[in-house]
Amino acid sequence: MKITFPHMGSLAVPLKTIFEELGQEVVVPPSITKKTVTLGVRHSPEFACFPLKVNIGNFIEALENGADTIIMAGGVGPCRFGYYAEVQREILTDLGYNFELIVLEPPQGSLWGLLANIKRLGNHRSWSEIWEVINIAWKQVLALDVLHEMSLKIRPYEKKKGATTVLYERAQKLIVKARTHEDITWSLDKGKELLNSVDKKTLDRPPLKIGIVGEIYMVLEPYANLDIEKTLGEMGVEVDRSIYLGHWIKEHLFPKAFRSREGEEIKKVAQGYLNHFVGGHGLESVGRTILYSRDNFDGVVHILPFTCTPEIVAQSILPEVSKDYKIPLISFSLDEHSGKAGFVTRLEAFLDLLSQKKYNQELKGAV
Numbered sequence: 001m002k003i004t005f006p007h008m009g010s011l012a013v014p015l016k017t018i019f020e021e022l023g024q025e026v027v028v029p030p031s032i033t034k035k036t037v038t039l040g041v042r043h044s045p046e047f048a049c050f051p052l053k054v055n056i057g058n059f060i061e062a063l064e065n066g067a068d069t070i071i072m073a074g075g076v077g078p079c080r081f082g083y084y085a086e087v088q089r090e091i092l093t094d095l096g097y098n099f100e101l102i103v104l105e106p107p108q109g110s111l112w113g114l115l116a117n118i119k120r121l122g123n124h125r126s127w128s129e130i131w132e133v134i135n136i137a138w139k140q141v142l143a144l145d146v147l148h149e150m151s152l153k154i155r156p157y158e159k160k161k162g163a164t165t166v167l168y169e170r171a172q173k174l175i176v177k178a179r180t181h182e183d184i185t186w187s188l189d190k191g192k193e194l195l196n197s198v199d200k201k202t203l204d205r206p207p208l209k210i211g212i213v214g215e216i217y218m219v220l221e222p223y224a225n226l227d228i229e230k231t232l233g234e235m236g237v238e239v240d241r242s243i244y245l246g247h248w249i250k251e252h253l254f255p256k257a258f259r260s261r262e263g264e265e266i267k268k269v270a271q272g273y274l275n276h277f278v279g280g281h282g283l284e285s286v287g288r289t290i291l292y293s294r295d296n297f298d299g300v301v302h303i304l305p306f307t308c309t310p311e312i313v314a315q316s317i318l319p320e321v322s323k324d325y326k327i328p329l330i331s332f333s334l335d336e337h338s339g340k341a342g343f344v345t346r347l348e349a350f351l352d353l354l355s356q357k358k359y360n361q362e363l364k365g366a367v
Ligand code: SF4
Pocket: 049, 050, 051, 079, 080, 081, 215, 279, 280, 281, 305, 307, 308, 309, 310, 311
């Protein structure tokens, strides 16, 4: 078996660890580039979700590099994600690739099917061995999330543009190499040290605080979201990401008792605007925007793939939420046609509006 999987933020790190530690060969797809997107777009239906197209590009590049087994997550929700794997299987088969596609359905779909697939992918190792490897990968996920969150808080203060990114990438590499509990703990401490060593400037006023909500792939994958976090951070904004990989795993794969209370809180505050699950993170986009307003954030950026149904539902509700909770909001519907220049111009205009609003509030407070 030569296993591959799609990219989505730092997802490749824990997956590579799991499969390699279980004795499988892994072919990580090359990092997403224009070529990846072009390949995906060329071979996918025009109105398919943008993440599906990028996944196809990842798979083609990995299959060309020798992969023969694709791991893909399944889904049971009302949006199109449940069909993804089957559509991808058909596209790649029609292109003439010889491969096996293993779909890991979520536990609420088929627990036994999921366990059987895990056992098989685990080279039929004992459950305790598989569990230990999953634990190591989980620790990597949490460490990467901590470092990412730190980088978002530090970036607006950096004296030299790009300094945080350089040290954050070095910190990430330490976690990637760490494959024991002790090594991950050491690497996390070292990574924090690296990030804390960024040369910082003193600001006259606290930076603007912006929350990012939206569809998980777009929030997690910097290539797809046009590097929004780095762009905003380098414009002097403190960014808060509403979804992390660790958070998603907890909410979807852990038993209810181990989930955070935040998930329930999000649903509660969204009541009245959106009362039920609409697939993807549509409900979370609404609830999280309300929570960002309560936490005194200056604004919210909503990112969605063009044609994403759950986020289109959220997008139609968010203007009312923004008005009721007095939190400025901007939506970006992105796909293969989105260009960075126009995106940055709209972000700059949004930041001008937020700065002016904050300045006016400070003036009122001073009177
Ligand atoms: S959440 Fe949106 S982008 Fe993701 S599969 Fe569903 S419809 Fe497509």
